[in-house]
Amino acid sequence: MDRQLFSSALREVRADLSKRNTVIALLGVGIVLGLSGPFETIALMKLVPRLLYWIVVASTTFALGSLISAVCARVFAGKPFWLRMICSALLIGTCVTVFLAALNVLVFNVGAADATDVMPQWGLIVLISAVVDIGVNLAAPNSPDPLPPILDRISLAKRGDLIALSAEDHYVKVTTVNGTDMILMRLSDAIKEVGSTAGLRIHRSHWVALNQIQNATRASDRGTVTLSNDETRPISRSYIAVAKTAGLFPKGRADG
Template identity: 35%
Template sequence: MANEDADRRWSPYDSPAGWVRGLAIAAAVGLFLAFSGAFGTGEAPAARRYPYWVGLLLIGALWGPFVSRLFFRPGEPRKGVWLRVIAVALVLAATLTGVVALATAVVLGERMPLARLPWLFSAVAAISGAMTALNVLISGPRAQDAAPAPAPPKFLERLPLKLRGAEVWAVEAEDHYLRLHTSKGQDLILLRLSDAVDELQGLEGAQVHRSWWVARDAIVDARRNDGRATLTLKDGSEVPVSRTYARELREKGWI
């Protein structure tokens, strides 16, 4: 059940508020189409024209959520959304054209010849597409369907007050302390380098020496001499790369 619920398809109506909004939009559009006498219905008496349009739009609003679930998933990117809107419109037209033809005959007293069914299909598809697009634009994917933002690395909470908000360029072990190299300068904190490396998970960086952790963006130059590599950081610090970590850094393209 948990996996089934996680894979539940999203639609613009996929909440009680969405259903109410969809019905309200349908009723408003139905009133407008009745008032304007759309698609040649202006000759019909208002007492029939208004129930005809509002009723059909409400039927579409009740059926639309089930069709839209076929084409929209939670957290899907916006890419291709209009192709899915078109697909929803075509399915709605295919399933509702007969209903519209019947309503036209019963409510308006106008029988629909078979030769006009393609025209009726295109009219239903156009209205269905416009209604679906309107609901998609208004609703969009729900906030809870979006992936939560990752928590910032725990190590950033250890930065001294004067370094808060700075970019961490490197962490250097000095006896029992760590020297922090940042965009706002340097400072010392009491911590083991191994613990710092664990808490720096989430930042793009790597341990390059038993005494150094370096952020990828902090490196401005990398050079080799006598089989050993040295990294130059933004603050001018030169960091040795030990052979223990050199292979991993070469695979990453750092050196």
């Protein structure tokens, strides 16, 4: 996994966990579970250890689930919603099941559960994860999309809406509304990190954000786009058909 992508997701989870409402909610859930003692913990543990156990379970599973969900949101940015939900639920179910099994071995001094014990628990956690993840996304349909992972690679002062990516030797020049910065990577890999930013590759060495194109002109089998910062980028012969399909040129106008 890309370190920058993981770091971006981790920062998001840390920010969420530092919120007062989140802390209070997790403590509340842990206390309620500790007092009720589900899954026979009321018979196996005294009150104080039981409260601590369920607070740890609630906090850790929430953090794990949030981190995996945040990573999947970045990895599957621009991909179908259902694909991200399935992968997120399966990963959360697996990681949380492994964590609970390891914790129970340490706390209750029991042997690792066999598959017949683990699979129903795994299936239940996957189902719960899917319901929670889908519910959170549907409850906030207008929430802003996560920032493109590529922005984590450039200086803070230069971060902003993407305008263009351009290959220069072994580097990629990232152009945003706040300036430009250089990063060491391939253009094809950089394009994978633009997140939900709608864009178009118009040249072997250039990608542009569609909402930053002010004008596009065509001359025979080539073209040029003018961007919001008044810079221009060439459209090569190989990508002229792609640009035409994307609607960059007026319909019915003759080439010239």
